[in-house]
Amino acid sequence: MSIVILRNELPDSSKKWELACDRKNLSYTTIDLTSHNWFEQIRNAKPSLLLLKPSGLTAPYKELYDERIRVLVEECNLPCYPSVKSVLLYENKRFLSFWLKSNDIDHPETFVFYKKQEASHFANNNEDFPIVAKTNIGASGSGVTILKSKNDLELYIYNTFSGMGAMKRRGPNLKKGGLLKRGFKLLLNPKKLKSKIEVYEARAADIQKNFILLQEFIPHDYEWRVVRIGKSFFAHKKLIKDDKTSGSLEKSYENPPVELFEFVRNLTDTHDLDSVSIDLFYHNGIYLVNEIQCIFGQSDSFQMKVNETIGRYTFLKNNWVFEAGDFNTNESYDLRLSHALLKHSIEE
Numbered sequence: 096m097s098i099v100i101l102r103n104e105l106p107d108s109s110k111k112w113e114l115a116c117d118r119k120n121l122s123y124t125t126i127d128l129t130s131h132n133w134f135e136q137i138r139n140a141k142p143s144l145l146l147l148k149p150s151g152l153t154a155p156y157k158e159l160y161d162e163r164i165r166v167l168v169e170e171c172n173l174p175c176y177p178s179v180k181s182v183l184l185y186e187n188k189r190f191l192s193f194w195l196k197s198n199d200i201d202h203p204e205t206f207v208f209y210k211k212q213e214a215s216h217f218a219n220n221n222e223d224f225p226i227v228a229k230t231n232i233g234a235s236g237s238g239v240t241i242l243k244s245k246n247d248l249e250l251y252i253y254n255t256f257s258g259m260g261a262m263k264r265r266g267p268n269l270k271k272g273g274l275l276k277r278g279f280k281l282l283l284n285p286k287k288l289k290s291k292i293e294v295y296e297a298r299a300a301d302i303q304k305n306f307i308l309l310q311e312f313i314p315h316d317y318e319w320r321v322v323r324i325g326k327s328f329f330a331h332k333k334l335i336k337d338d339k340t341s342g343s344l345e346k347s348y349e350n351p352p353v354e355l356f357e358f359v360r361n362l363t364d365t366h367d368l369d370s371v372s373i374d375l376f377y378h379n380g381i382y383l384v385n386e387i388q389c390i391f392g393q394s395d396s397f398q399m400k401v402n403e404t405i406g407r408y409t410f411l412k413n414n415w416v417f418e419a420g421d422f423n424t425n426e427s428y429d430l431r432l433s434h435a436l437l438k439h440s441i442e443e
């Protein structure tokens with residue numbers, strides 16, 4: 096058996112998969128999928144399983160990772176984890192909105208304009224403010240702007256199509272708190288500081304100037320984050336801070352409603368998405384899907400806590416059963432790897 100980890104353009108992006116393999120005493124090869132001879136390297140390694148870490152920082156690398164994975168899986172029939180579909184949905188809000196609409200999955204109404212004229216026409220006729228503008232890629236709220244008036248919207252449209260690019264945060268996340276402490280910590284670690292600066296530079300250079308994505312504003316105090324990895328389900332609330340829940344890192348751990356898990360179980364079963372996190376708003380009595388991610392950040396060492404006990408839910412014999420335990424070690428990569436091995440019938 097030969098495991099190949101396909102890292103993206105960021106050198107450290109394979110680390111958590113590598114640690115997961117080390118913990119199970121599995122040997123592996125790491126290949127940079129963004130290198131020029133990626134195909135030859137992978138062919139020589141004769142992989143029986145590809146472990147993926149899709150790019151989610153800039154559009155060019157996102158496109159490259161998607162294309163190469165499609166060739167490896169759809170043309171060369173190599174098994175991969177997580178699935179191609181989940182990689183395509185990852186960090187692509189535009190594609191996600193088409194996918195949700197075509198599958199009749201409730202979500203905030205979304206408008207994508209490639210023509211400035213169409214966007215301006217929309218601005219002239221829209222009466223619902225605020226409205227939300229989002230860049231296609233943009234973790235931790237960096238690409239999300241709440242436009243409060245027609246003037247704001249017109250300026251956003253002008254900036255985007257004039258070549259300046261859609262508005263987004265380029266530097267550190269001020270909402271996360273502890274900025275000074277984080278700054279000092281980084282100064283003491285030059286390697287980490289350098290890679291952070293490279294991330295900010297890459298994000299700043301990646302300008303979105305060809306289209307805009309607008310979305311109906313959904314008032315909310317929190318988003319549910321539900322994670323499904325194989326048969327394990329987790330959920331917690333991400334609480335809002337300065338208009339956004341993403342990136343604030345403020346969580347609330349409580350027992351989620353059964354309907355929430357039912358909603359996610361149905362969606363993920365129907366669409367064959369067995370290793371994803373789904374972010375949802377609860378609005379007017381329905382769940383609206385905001386994001387679907389196969390790889391997601393994890394700021395605490397667990398994803399779920401019920402009555403002060405960390406653990407997971409599973410659906411067993413028609414019942415949701417809570418099981419105490421530490422299932423999210425190594426930012427859930429250990430659980431992902433166990434699921435990947437099980438799914439592809441590879442013995443641990």
Ligand SMILES: Nc1ncnc2c1ncn2[C@@H]1O[C@H](COP(=O)(O)OP(=O)(O)O)[C@@H](O)[C@H]1O
Nearest residue numbers: 203233234235236237239311312313339340341
């Ligand atoms: N349609 C919306 N209405 C109101 N607030 C929104 C909407 N979409 C996103 N937000 C807020 O902005 C945050 C970031 O948006 P999101 O789409 O999750 O992007 P990302 O997490 O990739 O930055 C969300 O966590 C939410 O609090």
Ligand SMILES: [Mg+2]
Nearest residue numbers: 236341374386
């Ligand atoms: Mg989000």
